[in-house]
Amino acid sequence: MNTEASSPSATRPNLAAVAALAGVSASTASLAFSGAGPVSETTRAKVLAAAKSLNYAGPDPRAQSLRRGRSGIIGVVIEDRLRDAFRDPINIAMLDGIADELGTAGLALLLLTETGEAGADISLAPMDAVILVGCSTQLDRSVTVFRQRGIPVVAIEAERMPDVFPIDLDNRDASARGARHLSSLGHTNVAIVSLPLEESHARGPITREREAASSSYTATQRSLGVRDVFPAARGVVSAGSFIEEGLIAGRALLERGDKPTAIIAQSDLLAVGVIRAAEELGIGVPAQLSVLGFDGVHVEGLAPYELTTLVQPAVEKGSAAGRAVIELLEGGHPEPVAFESELRVGNTTGPAS
16 A cells, blocks of 8 residues: 555645745745735746646635634624524625625624524634624623633624624614604504514513513614603514514404504514414404514515515615724724614505594
8 A cells, every 4th residue: 555645745735835846935835826925927827837737726724814813704693593594684684794895805704693503602613703693681791701802792783782893773763763653643552563582582472571671682672662652552572583473473463352553563574474464354454454564675475565664774784794893803993883774654554543
């Protein structure tokens, strides 16, 4: 058996071999691959030709990371299980914005969940920075570890935390704006379909006790906005931002004797489910029930309805988070960013009957 031929060093060419074949130093060969530094096009072509003849694909990115002292990886922590997170178009839009910015900087994404699906401590993951997407204050311990490791932290729609760069959305003000729209139409009996309030994603009635103990910053802020206009608004908590959850919540609210004349759903998908529940029960929208959503996403099969909703700039939020990460890694001090949602009036809201 020829042990030399079967050894890794014999079958895997390295940069030194490429440099030797091209007749240049190893440092020049490295610069030729990186595209940086004072290397002529003639020399670069010679190095690349030598690499091709040796079937050499380029320097090991792991070694480059070690030399830089960075992994080139940015962690993105999402509060939902990934299989659920990717069912929500808002999460996909935000991730698109993040990926577009970080990709141009040569950075990769590592998706993690607050739920700890993989059983790993997210604070120990190999990354240069972390973006929290709508995560709860239960991540305080992990955030503390991130800071101790000197890892920049950016939070999208999260409660303010020390040394964490915020990307805010006007959840409370926007929800109040939508509630005032319903008030102007004469509605007083208004109900809420809330996003999950706890990590358990338990369904059930909204109570002041559940709201006070909530670990979901976004859901709490949106409920507070409604209560700024309708202090006595009742409602139910869903198990997630899905049409089927809106259907379940809509049935719970509309099968009662004291049916609301308007329902404010904390996402467009939940709002569509509420509309489906109204259709099942023979309740006309908006003649007998007005429905308001939040997000501004496109939902297939919604015609003839055009949802009245609060349109949020999801892609822009992700882009802002990506830009903040890049600036923080470069030692900069970006300014906090706050986005506003826009009320878009469709044909799912009308005068109170």
